[in-house]
Amino acid sequence: MDEMRMADGGGGAPLATLEADPDAFTVLLERFSGPLDLLLFLIKKNQMDIRNLAVAPITDQYMSYMERRKELNLDVVGGYIAMASELLQLKSRMLLPVPPPTDQPEQDPRKSLVDRLLLYRRVQTAGGILRERAAEAARRFYPGTVDLSAPYRKGVILLQEATLYTLLAEYRIVLDASRGRKRPPEEIAIDTGRVEERAKDILNRLRERSELVFDDVYFVAAPRIELLVLLLALLELTRLHIVHVLQERPFSAITVVPGERYHPDTSPEAMMSAEQIYESEPESAPAVPAPQEGAVDERPTDPVDPT
Amino acid sequence: MNDPQTQSTRPEPAVQDISPASLIEACLFVSDSPLTDRRLAEVLSRPLSEVRAAIEELRQRYAERSSALDIVEIAGGYRLATRPSLEQILARLFGIRRVQRLSRAALEVLSIMAYRHSSGDPATAQDVEQIRGVDSYAVIKGLMEQDFIRQAGRKEVPGAPLLYVTTQRFLEYFGLKNLEDLPDETELDSLFKESAQPIIESSPLPAADPAAPVAVAADQTESIAAADPSVRPPQE
Numbered sequence: 001m002d003e004m005r006m007a008d009g010g011g012g013a014p015l016a017t018l019e020a021d022p023d024a025f026t027v028l029l030e031r032f033s034g035p036l037d038l039l040l041f042l043i044k045k046n047q048m049d050i051r052n053l054a055v056a057p058i059t060d061q062y063m064s065y066m067e068r069r070k071e072l073n074l075d076v077v078g079g080y081i082a083m084a085s086e087l088l089q090l091k092s093r094m095l096l097p098v099p100p101p102t103d104q105p106e107q108d109p110r111k112s113l114v115d116r117l118l119l120y121r122r123v124q125t126a127g128g129i130l131r132e133r134a135a136e137a138a139r140r141f142y143p144g145t146v147d148l149s150a151p152y153r154k155g156v157i158l159l160q161e162a163t164l165y166t167l168l169a170e171y172r173i174v175l176d177a178s179r180g181r182k183r184p185p186e187e188i189a190i191d192t193g194r195v196e197e198r199a200k201d202i203l204n205r206l207r208e209r210s211e212l213v214f215d216d217v218y219f220v221a222a223p224r225i226e227l228l229v230l231l232l233a234l235l236e237l238t239r240l241h242i243v244h245v246l247q248e249r250p251f252s253a254i255t256v257v258p259g260e261r262y263h264p265d266t267s268p269e270a271m272m273s274a275e276q277i278y279e280s281e282p283e284s285a286p287a288v289p290a291p292q293e294g295a296v297d298e299r300p301t302d303p304v305d306p307t
Numbered sequence: 308m309n310d311p312q313t314q315s316t317r318p319e320p321a322v323q324d325i326s327p328a329s330l331i332e333a334c335l336f337v338s339d340s341p342l343t344d345r346r347l348a349e350v351l352s353r354p355l356s357e358v359r360a361a362i363e364e365l366r367q368r369y370a371e372r373s374s375a376l377d378i379v380e381i382a383g384g385y386r387l388a389t390r391p392s393l394e395q396i397l398a399r400l401f402g403i404r405r406v407q408r409l410s411r412a413a414l415e416v417l418s419i420m421a422y423r424h425s426s427g428d429p430a431t432a433q434d435v436e437q438i439r440g441v442d443s444y445a446v447i448k449g450l451m452e453q454d455f456i457r458q459a460g461r462k463e464v465p466g467a468p469l470l471y472v473t474t475q476r477f478l479e480y481f482g483l484k485n486l487e488d489l490p491d492e493t494e495l496d497s498l499f500k501e502s503a504q505p506i507i508e509s510s511p512l513p514a515a516d517p518a519a520p521v522a523v524a525a526d527q528t529e530s531i532a533a534a535d536p537s538v539r540p541p542q543e
Contacts, residue, residue: 033415034440035441036439078442079441080441120438122495124415126418126490127415127417131409133483134482135408137482139391140388140390140391140394140482141393141397142386142387143386
């Protein structure tokens with residue numbers, strides 16, 4: 001079997017073997033923490049002993065993973081390529097006829113790699129232990145440590161009121177969450193959201209629900225720039241007293257509710273324009289040829305019932 | 308020795324009537340970082356042995372009462388801590404939504420640095436890269452920012468690379484007494500044999516149809532990447 005693969009010249013045959021394995025497609029290069037991790041995986045998959053690994057099939061399988069890789073960060077891919085060349089060299093050395101035994105004991109050419117694998121496996125085991133210890137340690141609470149600087153828990157807000165900093169902390173959490181989904185951008189949107197547009201979105205949502213929980217306002221999957229624009233929009237609306245940002249008690253969700261300048265029957269544009277702040281009943285105002293008010297009245301673009 | 312707990316309805320007890328164990332309890336209660344037994348001995352002006360005995364007494368007291376509290380040895384000192392079983396209730400109290408977990412890469416880098424630190428031979432970034440076989444600069448930087456590791460001088464070799472050691476926060480985060488509180492190399496190797504840890508956990512996503520053409524693999528990549536890398540259930 002292994003001989004056949006080698007005869008086929010690498011790529012094709014191992015790929016076919018992998019195709020037959022339902023797990024193969026779910027384990028892509030991005031899931032490995034490095035070339036040694038991939039090697040250990042392959043060794044285990046082939047049920048080999050690390051100390052006596054069959055270089056040829058492992059090298060072929062390794063190369064087929066390399067071929068099917070998606071874009072990796074350049075720093076990371078360098079390690080994989082270095083390992084690939086090391087394996088290929090090792091494979092060719094293993095194929096050479098063994099020279100007649102000399103006085104000096106011939107060192108196994110695999111030794112260096114095997115040593116590295118054993119050491120790395122130890123590191124992985126230690127990492128696994130650390131993970132367990134962290135999970136166990138995180139179950140305890142200590143005096144005076146539950147706050148943003150708490151060593152073991154992040155994403156906790158201890159402030160009494162929703163301040164700029166709590167908002168920013170929330171923003172960070174959303175950002176982290178969105179960063180976790182590393183979906184490569186399918187298209188690059190340019191200048192997608194202006195602050196006013198976002199403020200309008202918030203107000204339109206507020207009209208539907210009368211109260212927004214902060215997490216609702218944020219679209220977790222949105223690109224970072226949009227999240228930032230959204231945060232700025234929220235801050236702008238707060239500044240204009242159109243919305244209030246509240247936190248009822250420490251750690252509760254941050255909610256957005258209408259402020260004193262909020263008029264449910266007014267279009268968002270009108271609320272946000274400086275003139276409107278001083279007009280108590282904008283809807284009853286007839287279309288006056290005054291330039292500012294005219295501009296305001298002509299732009300109720302959102303589908304809002306004017307009565 | 309009088310138990311001050313029974314005096315709660317009486318007038319304020321005098322300091323000399325409060326047992327050393329209770330004094331230590333008070334120190335631990337107000338301290339937001341681990342206290343060493345030396346420090347406690349210093350504060351209470353008592354011999355070290357007495358302090359240690361008192362800590363043990365306190366621990367016994369909590370155990371006998373099925374107290375929600377416990378005394379733990381962590382990061383070179385003692386701390387008052389809630390019992391792990393109360394985790395869910397307390398998480399509710401604080402509205403904790405999630406616990407951030409470190410990536411496997413981060414855990415690997417930390418293990419390397421912790422073991423090298425404990426053997427008195429701190430690792431450089433190059434050492435870490437050599438052992439992991441992959442550039443680890445970004446991970447190291449992240450761990451520095453999160454105060455898990457810190458720089459500790461430079462190695463006296465050409466290029467004078469920076470040396471890294473683990474921090475107090477590292478010990479606290481992982482609930483370690485000290486750096487020796489990690490299994491040694493032989494233990495690690497035997498642990499590996501026993502548990503046969505999966506080298507890579509299988510993806511929580513439904514497995515691809517084995518008959519599916521290669522093109523399916525490309526689609527799967529994105530969904531796998533979208534899954535939170537920290538939420539990999541230990542399977543197998």
